[in-house]
Amino acid sequence: MIVTDIKELNEKIQRESQFIDLINLEMNKVIIGQKSMTERLMIGLLSNGHILLEGVPGLAKTLAIKSLANVIKADFSRIQFTPDLLPADLLGTLIYSQKSEEFVVRKGPIFANFILADEINRSPAKVQSALLEAMQEKQVTIGEKTFKLPDPFLVMATQNPIEQEGTYPLPEAQVDRFMLKVVISYPKKEEEKLILRQNISNEMPATNSVISTEDILKARAVVREVYLDEKIENYITDIVFASRFPTEYRLKKFEKLISYGGSPRASINLALAAKAYAFIKRRGYVIPEDIRAVAHDVLRHRIGLTYEAEAENITTEEIINEILNTIEVP
Amino acid sequence: MMKQWFVKYFGIALVALIGLSDWATAQNVEAVSSISADTILPGQQITYEINLKAPEGYLVEWPLWEDTLSKEVEIIRHKDVEQLPLDDKGNVWMRQQLTVTSFDTGVIRIPPIALHFSPKGDTSKYEALSNGLFLRVIPVAIDTSAAFKPIKGIQKAPLTFMEILPWIIGFLGVALIALFLVWYFVKRQRRTTEMPLFEKPKRPPHLTAIEALENLRHERLWQNGKVKEYYSQLTDIVRLYIEQQFHVLAVEMTTDEILSGLKHFSINPEAMQKLSGTLQIADLVKFAKAQPTALENDLSLDHMLDFVKESYGNGQPAEAAFSEENQDKS
Known part of the structure; x- marks a missing residue:
C-alpha cells in the first residue's frame, strides 16, 4: 500500500513526538493516575x-x-x-x-x-x-x-x-x-493507595527537565501539519451543527433542552485538539476516534442548557453522548 | 216652594237610585275566604282559600300576592288561580289556594281581601271584599320540669333527584368512555395480531449485504480511480449489515468501537481478523490518503464477503462473553 505524503508525515511525527514518551515518563513519576488530565x-x-x-x-x-x-x-x-x-x-x-x-x-x-x-x-x-x-x-x-x-x-x-x-x-x-x-x-482505589505511599515516604520523586520550550514550538508546527481529511471536517461540522440545530440531526428531543450550541470556535478547537491528539498517538492523520476522544472536552462548556434541561437534570455530557451516538461516523 | 221641594227629593231619589244600582252590581259578585284550620302552632302551615263568584263576562283583577297576607301571616307559596265551570245560574267561580303560616302567638286577624272587577260592557271598577278571618296561634307547651336537652346538630336535608342527577350523568359518561377504550384497544390488538399475516417477511441482512457487495464489485469504482468512494461504500455496507444483524450501532461507531462491540458475539476469529484488517485499510484510505494496491482492493471486498458469510449465523451474543463481562462489572 502506498501512502503519499502521509508516510513522510508519519515518519516526521514519529521523530518529532518522541518527547511525548519522555514527558509522560517524567509526569508519571509525580502524578499517579489522572492520565486524561496529563x-x-x-x-x-x-x-x-x-x-x-x-x-x-x-x-x-x-x-x-x-x-x-x-x-x-x-x-x-x-x-x-x-x-x-x-x-x-x-x-x-x-x-x-x-x-x-x-x-x-x-x-x-x-x-x-x-x-x-x-x-x-x-x-x-x-x-x-x-x-x-x-x-x-x-x-x-x-x-x-x-x-x-x-x-x-x-x-x-x-x-x-x-x-x-x-x-x-x-x-x-x-x-x-x-x-x-x-x-x-x-483517582481509583489502587491509585489512591500509591498516592498515599508516595506522600508518606521520605523521598518525594522529582521531575527532570527533558525538553525545551523550543522543542514544543517545533512540535506545534508539526501538529498543524497533521492531515485532516474532508470527511473528518464534515464529521466535525455535523457534530457542532447537531448541537445548534438538533432537529435536523434526528435529535428533536434536544430542541427545547439546548439554548445555544457550539460556536465556530468549537469547530476550530475540535479540529486542532483532534490533530494534537493524533500527534500524541503518533499518527500523521486524524481519524474519527480522535474527534470522539476530545469532543467532550471541547464541547461541554460550549453548549448552553435551557431551564427545562436543568429541571430534568439533563447534563451537557448526556447531550454530547447522544450527538456522538447519532451522527454517522465517516 | 213646590219647585224647591221637587228638586230636593228628586236629587235624593236619583242618588239613592245610583247607589242602589252599585249595590245591585256588587251583590252579583261574591268573595269568600276560608282557612283549613283556625288554631295552629307557631310555624304550622295551613291553607287559605279565596273564592270569587261573578257573572260570566265580568273582568276580575286578581290580587298579586307578596310575602304576607297581613303583618303576622306569611305566605309560604301559592297555587295558580283556578276557574271552575259555570254554575246553573251562569256564574263563574274562581279559586286560589295559598299556604300560609304565622309565628306570632295569639289571636290574629286575617283582613278581608279586596278583589276588583268590571261588569260586562262597563269600564267602571267595582270592589268586592272577602270576609275577614281570625286565626289562633297557640304557643308550644314547654315542660319546665324536664332537663335541658343538648343542641341538635345540623341535619342534612334528604337528597333530591336533581342533586343526584349530575353524578349519575358523570358515572354514565365515565362508563361509556371506559367501554369505548376497551373496544378500541381490543380492536387495535386484533389488528396488530392480524398484521403479521399480511406483512412481507424481511430479507435477512446478510443476503442484502452480499448482494450490495457484489454490486459494488461490478461498479468497478477503484478501477476508475474512485478508491476513496469504493472504500466508503464498502465500509458502509458492512457497517449496516453489522447494525442489522448484531444490533450494534455500527453506523455511528468508529472502527475500534465496532470491533469492541462485536467481541460479545462468538464470531470466527479469522473472520474478525479479516474485518479488522479491512476496516483499518479503509480508515487509511478515507482519512490518510492511502492508495492500496489493486490486490488489496480486491482482497478487501473478498474479506468483507467472507466476514458476512461466516458471521451471519451468530446474531446472538455469546453467553460466556456476556457473563464474564457482567462479572467484571460487578
Missing part, C-alpha cells in the same frame, strides 16, 4: 489552547502543571484568584523609582509560560477579563508599553464545582476562549 495538558500545549479544569480540591491540579513546567524547562506562576484581586496584581503595573526618578514597569505573574489560575471564578469580572484578554491577545499593555507574553503560553484555570457562594461565574463568551474544559474526578 493528556489534555499536552493537547493544550501542542495546539496552543488554554484549559479550564473543573474538579474538587486536592486532585493534583497544581502539581500537574508545575511538573509540566519543570519537565519543559519553562516558567511557572500560580495565581490564587480572590475577590480583592486587581488586574494590576495579575498583569503588572508602573512603579515610581526614586533612584531613576521615573516610572518603571513591574511585570505581573502572568509573564510566565505556564499559568495556574486557581479558582478563577473567585475574582470579579474585571480580573477575569484581564486574564482572558491576555490569553486571547498573547500580549499585555502596561502604561504605554505593550509586552508580548512568552511562548509557549498555557493557562490552566481551575473552578471548584462544589462551592458556588461568593463566586463570579465566567460568562459564556469568556468560557468559550478556553480550548478545553476538563472535568477531573477522584
Whole structure:
C-alpha cells in the first residue's frame, strides 16, 4: 500500500513526538493516575489552547502543571484568584523609582509560560477579563508599553464545582476562549493507595527537565501539519451543527433542552485538539476516534442548557453522548 | 216652594237610585275566604282559600300576592288561580289556594281581601271584599320540669333527584368512555395480531449485504480511480449489515468501537481478523490518503464477503462473553 505524503508525515511525527514518551515518563513519576488530565495538558500545549479544569480540591491540579513546567524547562506562576484581586496584581503595573526618578514597569505573574489560575471564578469580572484578554491577545499593555507574553503560553484555570457562594461565574463568551474544559474526578482505589505511599515516604520523586520550550514550538508546527481529511471536517461540522440545530440531526428531543450550541470556535478547537491528539498517538492523520476522544472536552462548556434541561437534570455530557451516538461516523 | 221641594227629593231619589244600582252590581259578585284550620302552632302551615263568584263576562283583577297576607301571616307559596265551570245560574267561580303560616302567638286577624272587577260592557271598577278571618296561634307547651336537652346538630336535608342527577350523568359518561377504550384497544390488538399475516417477511441482512457487495464489485469504482468512494461504500455496507444483524450501532461507531462491540458475539476469529484488517485499510484510505494496491482492493471486498458469510449465523451474543463481562462489572 502506498501512502503519499502521509508516510513522510508519519515518519516526521514519529521523530518529532518522541518527547511525548519522555514527558509522560517524567509526569508519571509525580502524578499517579489522572492520565486524561496529563493528556489534555499536552493537547493544550501542542495546539496552543488554554484549559479550564473543573474538579474538587486536592486532585493534583497544581502539581500537574508545575511538573509540566519543570519537565519543559519553562516558567511557572500560580495565581490564587480572590475577590480583592486587581488586574494590576495579575498583569503588572508602573512603579515610581526614586533612584531613576521615573516610572518603571513591574511585570505581573502572568509573564510566565505556564499559568495556574486557581479558582478563577473567585475574582470579579474585571480580573477575569484581564486574564482572558491576555490569553486571547498573547500580549499585555502596561502604561504605554505593550509586552508580548512568552511562548509557549498555557493557562490552566481551575473552578471548584462544589462551592458556588461568593463566586463570579465566567460568562459564556469568556468560557468559550478556553480550548478545553476538563472535568477531573477522584483517582481509583489502587491509585489512591500509591498516592498515599508516595506522600508518606521520605523521598518525594522529582521531575527532570527533558525538553525545551523550543522543542514544543517545533512540535506545534508539526501538529498543524497533521492531515485532516474532508470527511473528518464534515464529521466535525455535523457534530457542532447537531448541537445548534438538533432537529435536523434526528435529535428533536434536544430542541427545547439546548439554548445555544457550539460556536465556530468549537469547530476550530475540535479540529486542532483532534490533530494534537493524533500527534500524541503518533499518527500523521486524524481519524474519527480522535474527534470522539476530545469532543467532550471541547464541547461541554460550549453548549448552553435551557431551564427545562436543568429541571430534568439533563447534563451537557448526556447531550454530547447522544450527538456522538447519532451522527454517522465517516 | 213646590219647585224647591221637587228638586230636593228628586236629587235624593236619583242618588239613592245610583247607589242602589252599585249595590245591585256588587251583590252579583261574591268573595269568600276560608282557612283549613283556625288554631295552629307557631310555624304550622295551613291553607287559605279565596273564592270569587261573578257573572260570566265580568273582568276580575286578581290580587298579586307578596310575602304576607297581613303583618303576622306569611305566605309560604301559592297555587295558580283556578276557574271552575259555570254554575246553573251562569256564574263563574274562581279559586286560589295559598299556604300560609304565622309565628306570632295569639289571636290574629286575617283582613278581608279586596278583589276588583268590571261588569260586562262597563269600564267602571267595582270592589268586592272577602270576609275577614281570625286565626289562633297557640304557643308550644314547654315542660319546665324536664332537663335541658343538648343542641341538635345540623341535619342534612334528604337528597333530591336533581342533586343526584349530575353524578349519575358523570358515572354514565365515565362508563361509556371506559367501554369505548376497551373496544378500541381490543380492536387495535386484533389488528396488530392480524398484521403479521399480511406483512412481507424481511430479507435477512446478510443476503442484502452480499448482494450490495457484489454490486459494488461490478461498479468497478477503484478501477476508475474512485478508491476513496469504493472504500466508503464498502465500509458502509458492512457497517449496516453489522447494525442489522448484531444490533450494534455500527453506523455511528468508529472502527475500534465496532470491533469492541462485536467481541460479545462468538464470531470466527479469522473472520474478525479479516474485518479488522479491512476496516483499518479503509480508515487509511478515507482519512490518510492511502492508495492500496489493486490486490488489496480486491482482497478487501473478498474479506468483507467472507466476514458476512461466516458471521451471519451468530446474531446472538455469546453467553460466556456476556457473563464474564457482567462479572467484571460487578
